[in-house]
Amino acid sequence: MADVLSAEGIAKSFGTHTIIRDLTFAAHEGEFIAVVGPSGCGKTTLLMCIAGLLRTDAGRVEFEGHTITTPPPGLAVVFQDYSRSLLPWKSNMENVVFGMKRLENVGSKEKHERATEILASVGLKGFENHFPWQVSGGMQQRVAIARALGANSKLLLLDEPLAAVDAQTRADMQDLLLVLAAKYKQTCLLVTHDVDEAVYLADRAIVLSHRPTKVIEEIAVPIPKPRDQIATRADPVYLELRAHILSRIKSMKAAAPIM
Amino acid sequence: MNTTLRRLSGLLLFLLLWEGVSRSGLVLQDYFPPVTSILAAMAEEIRSPKFVENLLTTWTRTLGGLAIAIALGLGLAIVSARSPLLRRMLSPFVDMLRVLPPPAIVPLSIFVFGIGPKLYLFIVTFAAIWPIYINAVNAIGAPEPVLINTARSMGYGRNEILLRVRLPAALPEIFTGIRIGSGLALLGAVASEMIAASSGLGALLYDAGFTLRVKDMFALMFFIGLSGILLNAFVAAVRRWMIGWHIGLAAMGDHG
Structure with a gap:
């Protein structure tokens, strides 16, 4: 499958604060990617860079083969x-x-x-x-x-879109997102701090480190679609991946100097 | 309806007290006439075509100057929002001019415009423009970042965002400025008429005061006050018509 989106070695600082350092990943056509990481790890900054709303200091973001410098057509952002x-x-x-x-x-x-x-x-x-x-x-x-x-x-950037809605609505909206992504043939990049949501929705999860942020792990989520709020969440693969990602994030928290 | 009654009850009580004090002989009735006699004077004035003409003259000057102030103030605010340098350059002038009482510029304005319609329009515009400009430039200059990012990601350019996002988003604050400005416009009209006109409510008031026609003087003050209430109601109606969404949004408690 072709890469719809690729980020190569991107870096972003605000003044002396380095938010992102050397971050690389790609998204294939029709893929649902969830980006998770410890809170304050620069997920939103990453999304803004990908959307062309922020300029990166180094590296480059390509969307459908073109380097992004300003918001390109075919890419839409849904904010929290x-x-x-x-x-x-x-x-x-x-x-x-x-x-x-x-x-x-x-x-x-x-x-x-x-x-x-x-x-x-x-x-x-x-x-x-x-x-x-x-x-x-x-x-x-x-x-x-x-x-x-x-x-x-073609590419939906979702910046914690469900973080502000209540739990019941969130479950319905998660299923709606999956249905819409399939119906409208969207490649989705979801940024979230909710590991359960990430595993439930994604075909692949990208785990980020603390600031300065880089990718520490990419994990495929081999759970067949359509997914189901009850069956999927009881699936051993789901539970294992969820536990694995949570422990990665928890160990980062323990290792973090101040947070 | 009930709230209207409650709002009016304070005024009614005050007028009743006035009537009582005036008729009690505690004060000189010549200088402090009872409300009823003032109302009688008002009734007599409103029947005179000459008075109505003067009333309309003041209203025309007020509305005309206010319209110019809104157009200039908003235009300047939009240009300033586009150019931070211009905004910074204007800032000390605005701070200086906005505290200058409108009557203080009447003598200078007479040198420039002579006595005539241009003079009054200028004073009214000068009185009203500052709160309109300041509210507009602050609101247009401080847009909701999420809204701007959303519009940018959709492919809207800077000028389109200014006119289609930042300006409408700033309308509630702009109307606050217009509301303050409309009161100042009436003030500017009456003040300039008192100093430099032979027509309009200000000129009539000045004349009544200095020829000791006390009832007429009070009647004119009442008419000016009523004009202010009407003007405010007019601005409020336009506001409801233009930004009903904001009023509905505020009533919902912001986040729905």
């Missing part, structure tokens, strides 16, 4: 803070249409039809004309996901 990433003066529908900036040859009517269809596929049929702040947190994040898909993305 959905209430601040949606435009509160636009309806859910208009928020999704707003994300279609790069679909230049598509008319307004067609954009609205497409938005209606995608909103339905994230389970928001009937909420098109609501404002984001009129619907629950989980629904707001669904709007943000719909907006990302509406932009004809």
Whole structure:
């Protein structure tokens, strides 16, 4: 399978603080990658660099064979803070249409039809004309996901998208993400501090070190899809990988000088 | 409805007290006429076409100057938000000019504009522009980073983000500035009319005061106060119309 995304030796510092040092990994087409690491390890900085929202100091990020310096088309970001990433003066529908900036040859009517269809596929049929702040947190994040898909993305960057929703909603949203990733043929890069979520969703997990961050382990998650909240979480492979990653992170915490 | 009544009850009580004190003989009625006689004077004035003309003159000056202040203030804020250097360069001027009372610039303005419509518009604009500019430049200059990053990742450029994201996101604060500015606009109009005009409520007030027509003077003060209330209600209505989303959002308690 071709690499949709590759990061080669990227490094990023803010002043004297080195956040990322020499980080390398690749994502294949259609793959769901979860990036986990100890808290404060620079996961979000990494994601911003990949999205082209931050310039790296060294190394390079390639998306579909082109080096990323500015946010490229075909790559969409879903942020943790959905209430601040949606435009509160636009309806859910208009928020999704707003994300279609790069679909230049598509008319307004067609954009609205497409938005209606995608909103339905994230389970928001009937909420098109609501404002984001009129619907629950989980629904707001669904709007943000719909907006990302509406932009004809191939690569979804998910920055702890479910960290702010309640546990019940989170399980539903995890399953929705898997369904959408398959339906819209997305390559997904999920950044999370939740090891259970990482193993549940991913085809491959990338474990990061403390700052300055680098990859310390890449682990394939050979659990067949579709996954199931009850069966998968009882699967011995799931339990073993979860325990393994947790212990890696825990040992890093113990080794960390101050944290 | 109930809250309106409660809000008015304070005012009604005050007017009642006024009436009582004035009629009790504790104060000189000549200088402190009862409310009822002031209301009678107001009723008489509002029937006079000449008075109505003066009232409309003041309103026109206020709204005209306010409109210019909004256009200039927002324009300047957008340009400043685009250029931090310009914003820093403007900052000491803004800090100096915004504390200058509008009447203080009347003499100089007369040299420049002469006595006429341009003078009053200039004073009103000068009075109203600072809170509008300052609120706008602060709000446009401090956008929500997540919102900006979202728009950037979608392919929006700097100017598009400024006009389609930062400006609408700043509208609630901009309206706060316009609300403060509208009060100052009325102040500027009346003050400039008192010093340098023969028309408008300010000129009539000045005339009434210095010819000892005390009831008329009070009546004019009431009319100016009422104009302020109407102006405020007008701005509030435009605000509701333009940023209903913000009012709804605030009522939801921010995060829904």
